[in-house]
Amino acid sequence: MPQDPDPIRESIREHYAAQARAGSPCCGGSSLFYLEELTIGLPPDVADFSLGCGDPISVAALQPGETVLDLGSGGGLDCFLAARKVGETGRVIGVDMTPEMLARARSSVERMQVRNVEFRQGFLESLPVDDASVDVVISNCVINLSPDKPQVFREVFRVLKPGGRVAVSDIVTDGPLPEELQKDMAAWGACVAGALDVREYTAGLTQAGFVEVKVQPKGDASDLIEASTLKGKVFSATITARKAV
Ligand SMILES: C[S@@+](CC[C@H](N)C(=O)[O-])C[C@H]1O[C@@H](n2cnc3c(N)ncnc32)[C@H](O)[C@@H]1O
Numbered sequence: 162m163p164q165d166p167d168p169i170r171e172s173i174r175e176h177y178a179a180q181a182r183a184g185s186p187c188c189g190g191s192s193l194f195y196l197e198e199l200t201i202g203l204p205p206d207v208a209d210f211s212l213g214c215g216d217p218i219s220v221a222a223l224q225p226g227e228t229v230l231d232l233g234s235g236g237g238l239d240c241f242l243a244a245r246k247v248g249e250t251g252r253v254i255g256v257d258m259t260p261e262m263l264a265r266a267r268s269s270v271e272r273m274q275v276r277n278v279e280f281r282q283g284f285l286e287s288l289p290v291d292d293a294s295v296d297v298v299i300s301n302c303v304i305n306l307s308p309d310k311p312q313v314f315r316e317v318f319r320v321l322k323p324g325g326r327v328a329v330s331d332i333v334t335d336g337p338l339p340e341e342l343q344k345d346m347a348a349w350g351a352c353v354a355g356a357l358d359v360r361e362y363t364a365g366l367t368q369a370g371f372v373e374v375k376v377q378p379k380g381d382a383s384d385l386i387e388a389s390t391l392k393g394k395v396f397s398a399t400i401t402a403r404k405a406v
Pocket of ligand 1: 170173174177235259262307352
């Protein structure tokens, strides 16, 4: 893949390429976030390869027949879980920019013979997805990694059908992070440095055209980086919104 003109994205891609090669989950695997009944029956290397910070599948309340788009699909865990919910008449598209992640996810598609999931290479900021073609956009710990979040929100709005919904898990902050930290590439990769303030997240989605925007902080996530002095400032959150009919 040619060098990304955006140095933040380039560095994040290198970080996640290494994680895909190592096959190690960053935050304790799926057991931290998902009910056991959700992941039961998946191969352990798929079920345990979670780099997320929540469970967007349960938040999304997916229905049979729906089309789901997963932003930053990584090893594909949320796509495979979504595929079970939408069934044979539904479909799931995972988009990720990191070839090593896509290779991992696609090899799991082959091995599990899943027919309603596909993985596409692309950026959140220019999604390889048609206008108004998706019922639900999910994402797990990825939007914080984008250097251009307003553009991501516009793209999500573009690809959703009227009435479509957003169900995202992400990292947010309460107030600005120290400037030094915002420039620290290791802290970007750890899903902290790029995290949006909870109010900016709400405003960004509203500005992109969404209604019923809710950003609900859940657990403290200050332990995402070592020696953190960020207690009470960095949270995992559930984000929901809707594109009006
Ligand atoms: C923290 S991991 C989360 C992976 C997956 N959602 C999960 O829960 O396991 C972030 C993923 O998003 C991808 N990613 C980060 N920024 C991206 C961007 N701007 N466009 C496309 N993919 C991106 C990375 O390649 C990586 O696979």
